[in-house]
Amino acid sequence: MRRSLAIAIILTIAASCSGQSGDSTTTSVTTASTTTSVATTSTMPFAPGAPGIGDSYYPGLGNGGYDVQHYDLDLAYSSDGTVDADVVITAVATQNLSGLNLDFVGWEVNDLTIDGAEVAFLRDGDELVITHRIPSGEHFKIDVSYGGTPQPMQSAAIPIEVGWLVGPESEQFVVAEPDAAHSWFPANDHPLDKATFSFAVTVPTGLTGVANGELTEIAEDDATTTYRWSMDTPMAPYLATVVIGDGWQIVEDPVSTEEAGVPIRNVLPSDLVDDAPAALAQTGEMINVLEEAFGPYPFDRYGIVVVGGFQHALENQTLSVFGRAMVDAPFFEYVHIHEIAHQWFGNSVSVAQWSDIWLNEGFATFSELLWVEHLHGVGAYREEVANRTQAARVAGYGPPASPPPDELFNGSVYIRGALVLVALRDEIGDDVFFETLRTYTERYADGNATTVDFIAVAEEVSGRDLTGLFEAWLYGQELPD
Ligand code: ARG
Ligand code: ZN
Secondary structure: OHHHHHHHHHHHHHHHOOOOOOOOOOOOOOOOOOOOOOOOOOOOOOEEOOOOOOOOOOOOOOOOOEEEEEEEEEEEEOOOOOEEEEEEEEEEEOOOEEEEEEEOOOOEEEEEEEOOEEOEEEEEOOEEEEEEEEOOOOEEEEEEEEEEOOOOEEOOOOOOEEEEEEOOOOOEEEEOOOOOHHHOOOEOOOOOOOEEEEEEEEEEEOEEEEEOOEEEEEEEOOOEEEEEEEEEEEEOHHHOOEEEEEOOEEEEOHHHHHHHOOOEEEEEOHHHHHOOOHHHHHHHHHHHHHHHHHOOOOOOOEOEEEEOOOOOEEOOOOOEEEEHHHHHOOOHHHHHHHHHHHOOEOOOEEEOOHHHOHHHHHHHHHHHHHHHHHHHOHHHHHHHHHHHHHHHHHHOOOOOOOOOHHHOOOHHHHHHHHHHHHHHHHHHOHHHHHHHHHHHHHHOOOEEEOHHHHHHHHHHHHOOOOHHHHHHHHHOOOOOO
C-alpha cells in the first residue's frame, strides 16, 4: 500500500501537468554625448535591453540589460475581487540602456515612473516596453501602479491555468510555475534574475493575507488589515506568492521548530487547525532527514498554506501552497517531503534554463525515496526503486533531460529524473553521492545551475568520469538497466 500510494502521488503530479546577471562596470558619470567617448562606464552605445533572457524553451521570459535587486509589492484586495496594486522594482543596469522590458500581461497600468519621472511605455503581448535612458551600472527604481480583477493565464508549459487563482471559498492564491509571475506583477520573469521581496497585503478585516518569508507587521485600519511580509533571501519571481483566505490562522508548529531549528508555521483554514493530517507534524523530522542528505536548510523558515480549488502543490519559497485534496490524500506525506526538498532543489538552487527542470523534480522525487528509507529501511527503498523503475518502463519514459516544452512536468522528469540519482548513488556509493549533493547545494545556493554543472560536481567529488552513466540516464531514449 505504501508503495503503490507513493507511485500514485508522482503520477498524480505528473499527469496533472501532462544569463544574464552580474554587475557591470563601476560607476562614473556618463554624459549625453555619444560621439566622443568620455570617461563612460561603457563605450557601448545606448540600446534597448533584450526582450528575453535567452531561455531556449520560453524565449519571451525574462529580459536583458538589467538585474533586479528587490521587488516591493503592495496589493490591496477588495471583497468584490478587485486588486489595487503597486510594485517598486529596484534594479541595476547591466548595459547602457535606451529602454528596457518588463514581463507583464493583463491588468490596467495606471502609472509608470522611473526614479520618480513619468516614462513612455507600451504594452506588446506579454511585454511592457519602456523607453528610458539608463547608463550601465546605474541603480534605478521602476514604480508601476496597476489594478483590476486578477485573471489566471494559460501556461505555455502545462495544460492548466496558472497565476492568480480563486478557490471555492473565494480564497485567492498564486501558483506561478513556470511562467505566470508576470500575470500578477511586472517582473523580470525568469529564475536567472532572483531578487529579495517585500509584500504589503491589504485585505478587508477578517481575512488573512499571506506571502513568502517572515510576517513583519499586522496593521489594522478602519475596515482593512495590512499584513507585511518580507523575503530576504533572493527568490525567483515564479516562487513569489500571495494567498488570501477568510478567517485563516497562522499556526506555529513549536515541535517541528524545535526539531529542525527552523521556524515552522502553517497557514490553515479553521477546520485543519484542530484536525491536520499527522504528517504535517512531521515537518521538522523531514527537514532533519533532508538536511542530513542535502546540507543545511537554505531558508529561515518553512510552512504550508492550504487552499481549495487546486489539485496540486507548489513549492513557493518558504511557503508551499497545497490544494486541499493533496492534504487530505493518503499520500500527503510524500508530497509534503517533496515540496520541502524543492526548497533546496528549485528554490535555493534554481534552474538556469527551464529545459533542466529534472534538476528540480527529479531531486524532489528522490527525496520521497529517502523518506521511505528513513521510515522503513534500505530494503523498502530498494523495493520502491524497483516499483518506480517498473512504472517508468511501462510508461516508456523517454529522456528526462529534455521534456517537451509544452509538457515540461511530464512523468519522466519526475520518475526517471529520480532514478538518475538512484543510479548515481549506486555507482559512486553513499558517501561520495551525498557529498556530491551537499557540494552542489552549497556551491549554487541562492543561484542557478545547469545539468552540466551538476555532472561536473559529481565528477569532481567522485574523481571519476561519469559521462556514460549520465548520457544513458539523462539523454538515452531507453531506460538503462
Ligand atoms: N513543481 C510542482 C511540484 O511540486 C509542480 C509544478 C506543476 N504545477 C504547476 N502548477 N506549475 O511538483
Ligand atoms: Zn515537484
